[in-house]
Each structure stands twice: as structure tokens, then as C-alpha cells.
Amino acid sequence: MYMLTEVEKIVRIPPVELKEDIDKVIDNLTWETYEGRLGEDKTFTVLIRNVRTVGPGRIVHGDGAVYQTVKFDQIVFKPRENEIIEGVVVEILKFGAFVRFGPLDGLLHISQVMDDRVDIDETNQRLVGKETGRYLAVGDVVKARVVSIDLNEKNPQDSKIGLTMRQPGLGKIEWLEEDHKKKQDGAE
Secondary structure, rough: EEEEEEEEEEEEHHHHHHHOOHHHHHHHHHHHHHHEOOOOOEEEEEEEEEEEEEEOOOOOOOOOOOOEHHHHHHHEEEOOOOOOEEEEEEEEEEOEEEEOOOOOOEEEEHHOOOOOOOOOOOOOOEEEEEOOOOOEEEEOOEEEEEEEEOOOOHHHHEEEEEEEHHHHHHHHEEHHHHHHHHHHHHOO
């Protein structure tokens, strides 16, 4: 889920940077320090804008750098358990598929793709249902539910997010459209 929030943080301005345009330096250091990072509140900062200084900066004895308090608006992404996401399959492996949603990837284990037995077609990079013939390939858009979250604070790309598509209303978008059409044709 994406959220727009306002936060107050501290930016360290090295002594070398103090002779530059300070507003530009503070903007750049804020982006470098916080954008693309996982915060203490387990939110992933996607975008920062509207950086403002709060009061005078502080100099720490023996450091020489200025520690400046800043406020800024940020767009953050925070996956939640049981949230329904829409994403794109970015990789197929022997044990399942990785689905990119927002700035993170989640694992759709082979057992969670569909109710059918799933075989791996390594040549064509697909997961194929044995009875239905339905397949999942790189580039397919899917709806899935988040079933587990283990966020890695040091490297957000190494986070472990588990997904499932084994319930009504979830799956590859084409499958959902086919099922909806069959349902409507059967009702007529």
C-alpha cells in the first residue's frame, strides 16, 4: 500500500559540502540518505519531495559536520499481510515465480500458483497447469494475496514476501477474465 506522509529526520552535512549551495546540498543528502531505504516503521521510501530545514543545524564536537533537522514529504510503500496486490511476473524458477509489486518482489511458490498440479517448462520459462493447460510466464500480470512478510532492513530487495493465488478472484488476469466470461455465458 502506498501512503503520503510527512516526516522529520536529521541529515549529516560533511564539512566539505558546507561551501556549496546549502539548500541544494540538503536536498541531495536527504534523497541519498532516505530515498530507496526501509525505515524503522518497515515502510519503503519511494519518493521524497518538499525538503525543508527545521531550525539551525548542530555541530558535534570532534566531527566537524553539521547535523541539520529536516522535514519532508515522502511516498512510502508498506506491504500488509492479506493485502490483495496486482503485480508482474519478473522471474520463473524451479520453485515458483517472483512477482514485482510496487518497489518489492514477492515469491509465488509453485504450490500457490493454482489448484491444478503445476509443471515447470524451463525451456519457455513457464509454470504450466497439468490438467488446465493454463500457464504463467515472465511479463504476465497477476492478482495475488500477501500471506507472509519478512522485510530485510539492510537490503530491502532481499526481503521475503510470500504470495498466493489459490483462492477465488486471484490469478493471472487473463484467467480471471476467462472465468468471468464463462460465468456470464453460463448465466444466459
